[in-house]
Amino acid sequence: MKAIVDCNNFYCSCERLFKPSLEGKPVVVLSNNDGCIVSRSNEAKQLGVEMAGPYFMAKPLIGKHGVTVFSSNYNLYGDLSWRVMETLRVMFGKKNVEVYSVDEAFLDLGIFPENELQEVAEKIKQTVERWTGIKVSVGVAPTKVLAKVANRLSKKYTQQYEGVMVLDNEEKIIAALKQTQIGEIWGVGYQYAEKLKEHFCIYDALQLSRMSEEFGRTHLGGVTGSRLLRELKGIPSKDMEDELVNKRMIATTRMFGSPVGDIDSIKEAVATYTSRAAEKLRRQHSAAKVVSVFIVSKGEDHNTNFRGAMHGKSVTLPAATSFTNELIKPAVALVDKLYEPGHLYKKAGVMLSGIVPDDSIQGNLFLSETRNCDRRLMDMIDNVNFSQRDDVLKFAASGTERNWKMQQNHISDRYTTRWNELFEVC
DNA sequence: TCTGGGGTCCTAGGACCC
DNA sequence: TCTGGGGTCCTAGGACCC
Numbered sequence: 001m002k003a004i005v006d007c008n009n010f011y012c013s014c015e016r017l018f019k020p021s022l023e024g025k026p027v028v029v030l031s032n033n034d035g036c037i038v039s040r041s042n043e044a045k046q047l048g049v050e051m052a053g054p055y056f057m058a059k060p061l062i063g064k065h066g067v068t069v070f071s072s073n074y075n076l077y078g079d080l081s082w083r084v085m086e087t088l089r090v091m092f093g094k095k096n097v098e099v100y101s102v103d104e105a106f107l108d109l110g111i112f113p114e115n116e117l118q119e120v121a122e123k124i125k126q127t128v129e130r131w132t133g134i135k136v137s138v139g140v141a142p143t144k145v146l147a148k149v150a151n152r153l154s155k156k157y158t159q160q161y162e163g164v165m166v167l168d169n170e171e172k173i174i175a176a177l178k179q180t181q182i183g184e185i186w187g188v189g190y191q192y193a194e195k196l197k198e199h200f201c202i203y204d205a206l207q208l209s210r211m212s213e214e215f216g217r218t219h220l221g222g223v224t225g226s227r228l229l230r231e232l233k234g235i236p237s238k239d240m241e242d243e244l245v246n247k248r249m250i251a252t253t254r255m256f257g258s259p260v261g262d263i264d265s266i267k268e269a270v271a272t273y274t275s276r277a278a279e280k281l282r283r284q285h286s287a288a289k290v291v292s293v294f295i296v297s298k299g300e301d302h303n304t305n306f307r308g309a310m311h312g313k314s315v316t317l318p319a320a321t322s323f324t325n326e327l328i329k330p331a332v333a334l335v336d337k338l339y340e341p342g343h344l345y346k347k348a349g350v351m352l353s354g355i356v357p358d359d360s361i362q363g364n365l366f367l368s369e370t371r372n373c374d375r376r377l378m379d380m381i382d383n384v385n386f387s388q389r390d391d392v393l394k395f396a397a398s399g400t401e402r403n404w405k406m407q408q409n410h411i412s413d414r415y416t417t418r419w420n421e422l423f424e425v426c
Numbered sequence: 427t428c429t430g431g432g433g434t435c436c437t438a439g440g441a442c443c444c
Numbered sequence: 445t446c447t448g449g450g451g452t453c454c455t456a457g458g459a460c461c462c
Contacts (some may be wrong), residue, residue, distance in 0.1 A: 004438090012441075030430090031429090031430035031431075032430050033428095033429095034428090034429065034430095035428080035430055036429055036430055038430075038431095051427080052429090054428075054429040055428080055429080055430090056427080056429080058427045059427080072430090086429090100461090100462085101461080101462050102462080103462080104462075138439095152458095158440070186459085186460095186461080187459095187460065187461080189459065189460050189461080190460095191458085191459065191460090192460085220437055220459090221435085221436065221437085221458085221459060221460080222435090222437065223435090223436070224435060224436065224459080224460080247432095247433075247434095248433095248434090249432090249434090250432090250433095251431085251433080252430060252431085252432085253431065253432080254430085254431080255429095255430070255431090322453075349431095387437055406430095
């Protein structure tokens, strides 16, 4: 049996933890650059504030009801996320915890007899809440997809289930599937949901679960779809993932706080994003051989991404590396090729690919010993920056003025990672 | 005026190889 | 006029997730 533990309205809960006066009041948290709404407290949901909606459009509603607004504070959320996950690892052992996202983790509960699962699930909820102050919902079922179904319902019918739902027999599974609409299934997005309704008159999860694996393969994206069908039928087909599996692509992209025209500022931004990407690379003990950069000018579609970007270029390095200085240089050089004077730019991004383990980097006889020195330098930078959950140490190419930085007009304090921003009890 | 960021998996088709 | 079989690697594009 598998469980999914999901933090309720995670970003909002993090903010409220240090502002208890907001308990029971509507709260929202904004995306980078204060663009969209990415987390809403239950009270905000009830007021009809839309998820992922642009902030400026929700402003009238937010103002009218006195909703409290926060910019994203990733220092705080990252630290609290770590505490939640660590709690689960202490309870169940590292091996049985798969961190799925900043606010969700799957657990393998295979070692527990079925008649204890309800108790175990309740224990998870209590312990995480007591140790971290973050409220969670727990769904338990034979497969990941069904656990997700259970989790959703445990939240939807809070009164009845109090945030814990265990699907340990056929009857309960059928009832749960019946209450789940097609588009609410994990792995069925908008496109598939429309297709299923329109062409096949399938509206709920129970109906879908009765279709064949072959149906999934043909209509829901090949093997992904057939796996989904199996999972719905209670046959585990999505294994617990080994978290040590490394990412094959690492990207850092950002909108600028406001459009930028001068090339030096764009280079600073690209150097900064490269540093961040390199840090992610080193954290997973990898090195990259390909550096790609794109910049998006003001007139272009804001959804423009790497592939769609008009102005993207990449270079293949002579040898894979994870050293910030060795990655910044080619990245900044790409800006020279992409930049057109007279344009205003609103966004830039850096992507590292061609990723290999850093102990398998192809040796080059002529590399000097200074590399060992650089290695130690990188380690030191990473340690200092990690301790602060921020890039307090950076390369000069990243700039000091940083007039391109994103807007965060409603940011809260970094209560758990900065001495001078500690929570005060008067 | 103002709409985020970072990923994953899969398929099809073309180029190329022996 | 006729023209095999089996592979790999890469890219583009489509779908999904939080």
